[in-house]
Amino acid sequence: MKNHIISVGSEFPEFKKLAVVSLEKDNEFYEISSNDHREAGKWLVMFWWPKDFTFVCPTEIAEFNKKVEDFEDRDTVLIGASTDSEFVHLAWRKNHDDLRGLKFPMLADTSKSLAEELGILEANEKVAYRVTYIVDPQGIVRWVSVNDLSVGRNVNEVIRVLDALQTDELCPCNWTKGEATINA
Template sequence: MLGLGKKFPEFKKTSVVSLEKGSEFYDITNQDHIEGEKWMVMFWWPKDFTFVCPTEIAAFNDKVEDFADRDTMLIGASTDSEFVHLAWRQNHADLKGLQFPMLADTSKSLAEDLGILEENEKIAYRVTYIIDPQGIIRWVSANDLSVGRNVDEVLRVLDALQTDELCPCNWKAGEETLTV
């Protein structure tokens, strides 16, 4: 698995960004956040039309403004196609109002470059990346396929990274950082 301090791979992938006919799809690249001098959080799920995945996607969507307030581009991703993503959004009440792109890695090339493909089915593990504006991976977290992640923890770590300070265990935004 590609880890801390490494450059996030270059990519150009089709994403679902809307349910509006004619505006459903948009090509997104790794340069989108770098050119905007933004942080990026990319979280992966194994498969569309499953059970744990929509709970996570909806939880990220509930916090989309929190990511925006931190100048952070939020991207969800799986190895399903953009057409499967669109169908899922159209048919799942919790996904209809998504405010971030659902990246389609149908070639599995990005997931493979990241080293996050499950061995048997070649689906992505539940992995979350925080990438700084220079394209460097600053945090990575991986969960077993059966366990959902904690969006508040992603925000907590993002806050800590953005302080550019030493942050103690269980640190939260607004608390004192460590001085040396």
């Protein structure tokens, strides 16, 4: 049986997972859930990478971290995720210069249950594809982007699409925040 990727218009699956949120002793881990952003009335951007301690992934994670204020300015909760354990996430953060100062949680889907429910596991290695979800405050998936394992994503495009979705208007090709929307 082949999994199908949860797509636009679907409800984002419920989850409760441990995440690495700090390098501070005894405050490294925190449980986060699918209800956190809903209860706060915020949008959710969750981006997945295949494996910790690899090469493309830290470039993406560092870029999302550079833009964390842009997501906060848009009332958006940012969560990074992979199927690695919280302990592997913590070791990677401690080991990698670009990851020590992360300002968003690294979710550990160790059981692969969330990745499986989302339909984003690569068939052979059972690691997550590079998938990005934008979820509205009601928990509905509004955008999904999937990259193959070898190709990093464009964080500015995630922000551009988030801006467009938050206008709740018709946005033409290549639209960016501040430009006119379409009046139909």
